[in-house]
Amino acid sequence: MSDAISYQRCAPCGHVWYFVRSFCPKCGAREPVTSRASGAGVVHAVTIVDRAPTPDMKALAPYTLVMVDAEEGFRLMAHGEPGLAIGDRVSGSIVELAGRPIPFFKRARGPSCPSKA
Amino acid sequence: MSWITGVGLLPFGRHEGKNTLDLMSEAAALALDDAGLKRGDIDGVLTGYATTMPHIMLATVFCEHFGLSPAYAHGLQVGGATGFAMAMLAHELVAAGRLKHVLVVAGENRLSAPGGRDKVVETLAQVGHPVHEVPLGPTIPAYYGLVANRYMHEHGVSEADLAELAVLMRANAATHPGAQFREPITVGDVLASKPIARPLKLLDCCATADGAVAFVVSRERTGTAAVRIIGAGQAHTHQHISEAPSLTEFGARLSMDRAIAATGRKLTTTDADYLAIYDSFTITLAILLEELGLARRGEACGLARDGYFSRTGTKPLNTHGGLMSYGHCGVAGALAHLVETQLQMTGRAENRQVADAGLAFLHGDGGVMSSHVSLIMERQG
Numbered sequence: 001m002s003d004a005i006s007y008q009r010c011a012p013c014g015h016v017w018y019f020v021r022s023f024c025p026k027c028g029a030r031e032p033v034t035s036r037a038s039g040a041g042v043v044h045a046v047t048i049v050d051r052a053p054t055p056d057m058k059a060l061a062p063y064t065l066v067m068v069d070a071e072e073g074f075r076l077m078a079h080g081e082p083g084l085a086i087g088d089r090v091s092g093s094i095v096e097l098a099g100r101p102i103p104f105f106k107r108a109r110g111p112s113c114p115s116k117a
Numbered sequence: 118m119s120w121i122t123g124v125g126l127l128p129f130g131r132h133e134g135k136n137t138l139d140l141m142s143e144a145a146a147l148a149l150d151d152a153g154l155k156r157g158d159i160d161g162v163l164t165g166y167a168t169t170m171p172h173i174m175l176a177t178v179f180c181e182h183f184g185l186s187p188a189y190a191h192g193l194q195v196g197g198a199t200g201f202a203m204a205m206l207a208h209e210l211v212a213a214g215r216l217k218h219v220l221v222v223a224g225e226n227r228l229s230a231p232g233g234r235d236k237v238v239e240t241l242a243q244v245g246h247p248v249h250e251v252p253l254g255p256t257i258p259a260y261y262g263l264v265a266n267r268y269m270h271e272h273g274v275s276e277a278d279l280a281e282l283a284v285l286m287r288a289n290a291a292t293h294p295g296a297q298f299r300e301p302i303t304v305g306d307v308l309a310s311k312p313i314a315r316p317l318k319l320l321d322c323c324a325t326a327d328g329a330v331a332f333v334v335s336r337e338r339t340g341t342a343a344v345r346i347i348g349a350g351q352a353h354t355h356q357h358i359s360e361a362p363s364l365t366e367f368g369a370r371l372s373m374d375r376a377i378a379a380t381g382r383k384l385t386t387t388d389a390d391y392l393a394i395y396d397s398f399t400i401t402l403a404i405l406l407e408e409l410g411l412a413r414r415g416e417a418c419g420l421a422r423d424g425y426f427s428r429t430g431t432k433p434l435n436t437h438g439g440l441m442s443y444g445h446c447g448v449a450g451a452l453a454h455l456v457e458t459q460l461q462m463t464g465r466a467e468n469r470q471v472a473d474a475g476l477a478f479l480h481g482d483g484g485v486m487s488s489h490v491s492l493i494m495e496r497q498g
Contacts, residue, residue: 019249045264047315049254051256053242076249086267
């Protein structure tokens with residue numbers, strides 16, 4: 001089962017961000033709104049990790065890490081399917097990897113997407 | 118005004134059986150001798166941190182061990198920028214008239230400590246966000262791999278281009294007896310080296326080492342060495358790469374502009390006779406050179422290929438071999454750049470001596486292009 005990626009937004013100033021906080025890092029307003037993201041985004045950067053940092057991640061290497069620009073206006077680091085490249089339109093959700101919930105992106109499917117699949 | 122009156126640099130590599138305090142003490146003794154000072158002359162001590170010896174009072178522990186009772190001492194932490202940040206603080210304290218002789222010292226048995234490189238990789242990955250990054254299994258090379266991927270995309274830089282900077286650092290290291298890696302390498306060797314966090318490969322990365330560096334920043338000269346710090350500045354734009362305002366525009370220029378402003382003179386980085394620039398990865402060095410105005414965007418590697426940054430070139434750079442080939446032992450890593458600069462400016466760099474190092478620009482970064490510190494050093498007369 002997968003769950004949605006979430007993000008935060010400041011109602012007074014409109015700032016949008018990803019790292020969870022109890023206030024807006026731009027204007028300081030309290031009680032930001034936490035929302036579910038659509039999962040749609042564009043790949044901003046990619047690296048393939050061959051040298052993993054821990055024994056549990058070594059079992060998964062090589063794996064693809066991506067920075068994704070979500071359509072809601074925040075950027076996040078995530079795992080991605082092999083072969084992703086800058087500019088690819090992707091769709092992501094929270095999945096379980098090595099026992100941990102992590103954001104994972106695949107190439108987006110659908111008529112509006114320049115899919116290679 | 119402040120003077121760098123003495124320097125001490127150990128060979129980097131493997132110092133089997135020595136701990137952080139042993140290494141720091143050896144470098145400190147060299148720096149005191151070089152400055153012609155005794156322990157009792159030192160009234161200020163600055164240290165960084167040591168991943169192999171985490172301690173909440175490293176400066177005090179070092180002072181006790183080495184035999185110092187200063188009027189002022191503490192540690193300081195900004196990742197890879199720590200070394201230059203300590204130099205900046207020592208300069209500010211001395212220039213303000215607060216202290217006479219500040220000993221800055223760093224060292225670490227990062228390579229030979231239990232766990233070796235595996236432990237280093239795992240420990241350093243923790244600079245990532247504990248919730249939103251570290252669980253994904255990134256490493257420091259992975260954070261920089263993301264930066265490299267984007268930078269190469271935007272500025273048309275290839276892996277073979279980046280390799281030129283590794284080749285240059287190795288060629289420089291070949292002329293320094295204290296360097297960890299001295300065997301010359303080619304672009305082909307870099308491209309064929311083991312992938313770490315693609316596009317970065319083993320030879321794009323700095324080398325984990327044991328080592329230590331110390332130097333003394335003084336209000337007055339203590340001997341013939343006549344090298345002073347004339348300006349220093351910092352910039353901090355983010356800590357985690359996920360929160361960086363950009364993956365291709367960082368804080369280096371802002372930091373250096375502040376250092377230049379602090380000199381009170383109309384200088385530009387192109388006035389430099391010598392460059393000491395942080396080179397944790399080939400991509401780090403490429404971006405910093407370009408952001409500091411020493412090359413146009415996307416052109417630093419090409420200039421390196423043409424010899425522009427070589428010892429006999431227009432802008433000699435990291436003539437000791439940098440983090441990639443002299444080695445990287447944490448906080449002391451970048452301080453090797455500072456020691457080499459002082460040696461060049463005092464005409465003591467032996468077979469590595471450049472033609473005329475009257476004015477030097479130094480720059481370091483910590484985190485993932487997160488914290489920036491710039492220094493400008495000038496030879497008197």
